[in-house]
Amino acid sequence: MTPPGRRGIFRADMALKTPKHVTIIGVGLLGGSAGLAIKAHDPRIRVAGVGRRIESLEAALKAGAIDTAHLTCQEPVAQSDLVILATPVGAFSRHMRAIAPVLRPGAVVTDVGSTKARVVAAAARVFGPGGPFVGSHPMAGSEQKGVPFARADLFHGATCILTPTPHTPPALVARVEAFWRLLGMHTVRMAPGDHDRTVARVSHLPHALAALLMLLPADADLAVSASGFRDATRLAGGDPEMWRDIFTTNRPAVLAALKAFANSLDRFADLLARDDAKALERLLTLAKRRRETTILAALADRRIAAE
């Protein structure tokens, strides 16, 4: 075992180490934006992009998000000190198995997936429980898909949740944390299960509500809908394949969030059915205040912190 002092120095060293060669597997909105942000931070960092479609890879090259394009991951991964999985979550296990045999000693693997318990468990199976994987979820994105919508500042000022386990080497967590901070992100750590329950409530449930809301009105209703409806359904514009994977890989937490929301909806309908105007106004006031004192305040703080 490394003596505590020595280990401390080692950790600080590693945390400050900027990657020299990064492989991004999946060059869509998130992968492309990570590439652009890395190159904007330091053009000397080499970025290799791996994708299935020639068109996406060419677009990523043209946008300057990657330096080299690859249809298979083995060759670039063998040279990389950081590998980022940025495909839909459902394909992560396959990519982990492909990169495990060629990964350099000292290299670290992370991801940008929206669910973590199943991803972290898959990484433990492929790389071993104390292996070189640190789960990441940068809380940034848009309903747009693909590298044409990638932006160097997509991550800037947003939060990245890291989900180490008790087995994850602390030095690797520090390195991945330092990496996201290089891109201007605010980082927090959560256990994978806690992460999944949190994002079920603040991201996956809102997505389900937006999609269902989009399907409810008749065409004639939609013809007169306004900006409020457009914004309330913005999340419904997300990529169906990506979101299918998110819902199915976070099933128990999403089901719990759906159930909790259905109960809220019942209570609201009950207040209205009883014509309890005072209770309705209290509920609406509470929601308005909570939005102002939590999310709006937090987003403003993070923007300031990032500048």
Added chain:
Amino acid sequence: MTPPGRRGIFRADMALKTPKHVTIIGVGLLGGSAGLAIKAHDPRIRVAGVGRRIESLEAALKAGAIDTAHLTCQEPVAQSDLVILATPVGAFSRHMRAIAPVLRPGAVVTDVGSTKARVVAAAARVFGPGGPFVGSHPMAGSEQKGVPFARADLFHGATCILTPTPHTPPALVARVEAFWRLLGMHTVRMAPGDHDRTVARVSHLPHALAALLMLLPADADLAVSASGFRDATRLAGGDPEMWRDIFTTNRPAVLAALKAFANSLDRFADLLARDDAKALERLLTLAKRRRETTILAALADRRIAAE
């Protein structure tokens, strides 16, 4: 009865008539924006503002949204050819009773309220079924409250729903329609009950969902929420007093929309519980396509039409 030809001429005349003197009762976001839009269109049109609070009236005067400020409506209404009710819906009946005795012959009364069946019924009681009231619902606004957020272009390019009854004089409908078009609005007509069922689905239900969503997560969840959650809850920032009135004056239609949504939520949870990834992807794809082909397309068309 007026002969058809004569009536046609009369209607066209009236439709083209620009108001000379307008009283706006309630100088908040919508009333203030209407004042600014009228003055921007033609500074010669006199705009009187009626309010309860001196501060709001002074702010409206300073912003140039009104020419004169009044704490009671009788004096300005007696000079006006157009009166616009722009307070919360719950106060409309009271204002109607106050203006009825002083209204000039030939003047028309409209409103900017978000629910219509009860408003139109109240107008029929106060002014008589064929009286000078034409219900309007300009589908524009924001979660901001008060004249400081008023904008001359708030209504520009948005839809205004007019809700005449079979008893409303067609010439008055045409005049109110022409007025909103002067402000750059696209107008449609609906029966008051149809209006209420439509807005329950595209406006009131989304508002309830946003408020309930805002109250569901724990504080720790909110601390890591991102722009998706902020946008999904934007409507929860609306004025609680105004929304309390909207929900209670549109109770049956909102309850029906809440019930329909609860059923959708159940079906979604059922698909997820059965791990039916294909059905989930189909649902998400349908929602995404519907958003693109309806609301996004319609908003783009209206913007083009308004320019």
